Amino acid sequence: MVNKIKVFAPATVANVACGFDIFGFALDFPGDIVTATLTSKPGVTISSISGDGSTLSHDPQKNTAGVGVIKLLASLQSSQGIDLALQKKMPLGSGLGSSAASAAASLFAANTLLGSPLKLHELVPFAMEAEKAACGAAHADNVAPSLLGGFVLIRSYNPLDLIQIPINTPLFCCVLHPKIEIHTETARGILKKEVSLAQLVEQSGNAAGLITGLILGDPRLISRSLQDVVVEPVRASLIPGFHTIKSAALSAGALGCSISGSGPSIFALASDKRDLEVIGNAMQKACHAEGIENELFLSSINMQGPKIL
Ligand code: HSE
Numbered sequence: 001m002v003n004k005i006k007v008f009a010p011a012t013v014a015n016v017a018c019g020f021d022i023f024g025f026a027l028d029f030p031g032d033i034v035t036a037t038l039t040s041k042p043g044v045t046i047s048s049i050s051g052d053g054s055t056l057s058h059d060p061q062k063n064t065a066g067v068g069v070i071k072l073l074a075s076l077q078s079s080q081g082i083d084l085a086l087q088k089k090m091p092l093g094s095g096l097g098s099s100a101a102s103a104a105a106s107l108f109a110a111n112t113l114l115g116s117p118l119k120l121h122e123l124v125p126f127a128m129e130a131e132k133a134a135c136g137a138a139h140a141d142n143v144a145p146s147l148l149g150g151f152v153l154i155r156s157y158n159p160l161d162l163i164q165i166p167i168n169t170p171l172f173c174c175v176l177h178p179k180i181e182i183h184t185e186t187a188r189g190i191l192k193k194e195v196s197l198a199q200l201v202e203q204s205g206n207a208a209g210l211i212t213g214l215i216l217g218d219p220r221l222i223s224r225s226l227q228d229v230v231v232e233p234v235r236a237s238l239i240p241g242f243h244t245i246k247s248a249a250l251s252a253g254a255l256g257c258s259i260s261g262s263g264p265s266i267f268a269l270a271s272d273k274r275d276l277e278v279i280g281n282a283m284q285k286a287c288h289a290e291g292i293e294n295e296l297f298l299s300s301i302n303m304q305g306p307k308i309l
Helices: 064-075 099-112 120-135 143-148 184-189 198-214 219-225 231-236 242-251 273-291
Strands: 002-012 023-039 044-051 083-087 151-157 158-167 173-179 256-259 266-270 293-298
Touching: 002 099, 002 143, 002 173, 002 266, 023 099, 023 143, 023 173, 023 293, 044 064, 064 083, 064 099, 064 120, 083 099, 099 120, 120 158, 120 184, 143 151, 143 158, 151 293, 158 198, 173 242, 173 273, 184 231, 198 219, 219 256, 231 256, 242 256, 242 266, 242 273, 266 273, 273 293
Parallel strands: 044 083
Antiparallel strands: 002 023, 023 083, 023 151, 151 158, 173 266, 173 293, 256 266
16 A cells, blocks of 8 residues: 655646636646655644645644645544645745645645545535635635636536536746735725626626637637636736736737736736747736836646645
């Protein structure tokens, strides 16, 4: 029986402009790595964390990597002991689903060590519990794509209804991470609790358009649909230079550009891999002009989800 496993789980772009809390896709790069080991003492421990600048708690109840596995073991009524060693390979509080990637990697690793009693989609609720512990909201638009890969629609939260949307056109992503930190809880707290009927019509039209564009493989429809009239206008105020950076991405040929998750990262999509660098450079230049340090990630869409290393 295998008693140790090392797993990578991908970063994710949530919301994808028009799908607040209901759309997300996974990236090939970056992501987090968790090494899980079966232990003789019941319960979950976190023996080491690297790459977090000593900011994350080693208390498994207070770390998304630990919370999900604690809930999983409880649900399985298992008294198995599991130790987690966490390698953060992506920026924290960046809007790239850092807490979700840790939760997804540790859950995938633990489930595998336990003999895979649950299917991948059955792990999502446990990862959502971890998200709730991290930011107060059990949103699934980071954890579901991190666990399942690809582009995921959360059609409903209650009951949870996850749908993997086929992407029938080449799609590449460029993510600019301005080096400021935004807490998801704060970014959710500033949102208006109500939308107008006109906003509902526009946002649902774009959400339906984006899904249709992905299925039909129609980059122009995808491009027209990547608009957010509800959340982006409010959260843009948290990201210095957001509008300039977005304009730079669009002028450089991006299909669309918006805030990644709760920010501050900004994503842009392209249908040609060769365009990514040009778009990324334009975004970086605009961000530097604001005097903000940043880093760039260029990636394909990750169709696999977690993988054993
Ligand atoms: N849908 C969530 C939000 C994603 O925008 O608050 C957080 O990464």
